[in-house]
Amino acid sequence: MSEKVGWVYYTKGKLIYMGIEKQGSRPTGAMGKIIGRLMNKVHTGLYIDYFKNNLPPDHSRILDIGCGGGKFLKYLSTVNACYLLYGLDHSSEMVALSKKVNRKAIDQKRLEILQGSLSEIPLHDSSLDLITAFETVQFWPEIDKSLAGVYRLLKNGGSFVIINRYPAEGSKWWQMASLKSDKDYNCKLEASGFTKVDVDLDYKRGWIIVRTTK
Numbered sequence: 001m002s003e004k005v006g007w008v009y010y011t012k013g014k015l016i017y018m019g020i021e022k023q024g025s026r027p028t029g030a031m032g033k034i035i036g037r038l039m040n041k042v043h044t045g046l047y048i049d050y051f052k053n054n055l056p057p058d059h060s061r062i063l064d065i066g067c068g069g070g071k072f073l074k075y076l077s078t079v080n081a082c083y084l085l086y087g088l089d090h091s092s093e094m095v096a097l098s099k100k101v102n103r104k105a106i107d108q109k110r111l112e113i114l115q116g117s118l119s120e121i122p123l124h125d126s127s128l129d130l131i132t133a134f135e136t137v138q139f140w141p142e143i144d145k146s147l148a149g150v151y152r153l154l155k156n157g158g159s160f161v162i163i164n165r166y167p168a169e170g171s172k173w174w175q176m177a178s179l180k181s182d183k184d185y186n187c188k189l190e191a192s193g194f195t196k197v198d199v200d201l202d203y204k205r206g207w208i209i210v211r212t213t214k
């Protein structure tokens with residue numbers, strides 16, 4: 001029997017089933033908005049715990065890919081008013097929520113939320129000091145192409161940090177993931193041109209942190 005995890009909800013006279021993997025890959029509709037707020041609450045603490053000791057210098061240009069509800073960007077904009085910040089997400093619900101959460105920094109022109117996909121990021125090549133991707137790489141299409149795109153956007157010496165759940169072998173999430181093991185992260189990132197791939201599996205049980213440099 002196949003394992004199904006998700007929600008059934010009623011909208012416009014219809015009962016809709018939406019699997020958790022679909023909502024994770026593109027949070028949508030009323031349920032998507034709830035998920036965006038939940039992710040802001042549940043996920044962001046771990047990212048902050050890591051970054052509070054690993055913050056980039058003043059004036060860094062930083063992009064958070066798959067920014068979801070935008071809470072991590074809010075943290076960065078609060079901790080250093082000299083960062084120039086971008087968030088990218090292809091879900092219109094997440095873009096709206098991120099804009100709401102980051103209204104002040106957006107008005108001050110320190111932060112921009114971009115709606116779009118990885119294949120069409122409207123930023124110049126070699127223009128970013130740091131790119132982050134939290135709980136999102138498992139949803140990226142054509143992982144080699146996507147990682148090559150991230151590489152292009154970074155300045156020489158720029159960093160790419162992935163923080164992701166690290167599902168147990170054989171589980172539903174493991175089956176979905178395009179990067180299934182620490183070796184996969186290493187191998188795919190190096191093939192995209194990254195050097196010094198540093199993988200940490202001990203930071204928090206069930207999670208992986210990968211830091212690499214262009």
Ligand SMILES: C[S@@+](CC[C@H](N)C(=O)[O-])C[C@H]1O[C@@H](n2cnc3c(N)ncnc32)[C@H](O)[C@@H]1O
Pocket residue numbers: 024025026027039040043044065066067068069088089090091094116117118133134135136139140141
């Ligand atoms: C599980 S959520 C994580 C959100 C946030 N990073 C966090 O950790 O709370 C994954 C996010 O990645 C976004 N996403 C997935 N694939 C994407 C793609 N190809 N281009 C842009 N955004 C993408 C989804 O819309 C979603 O908001």
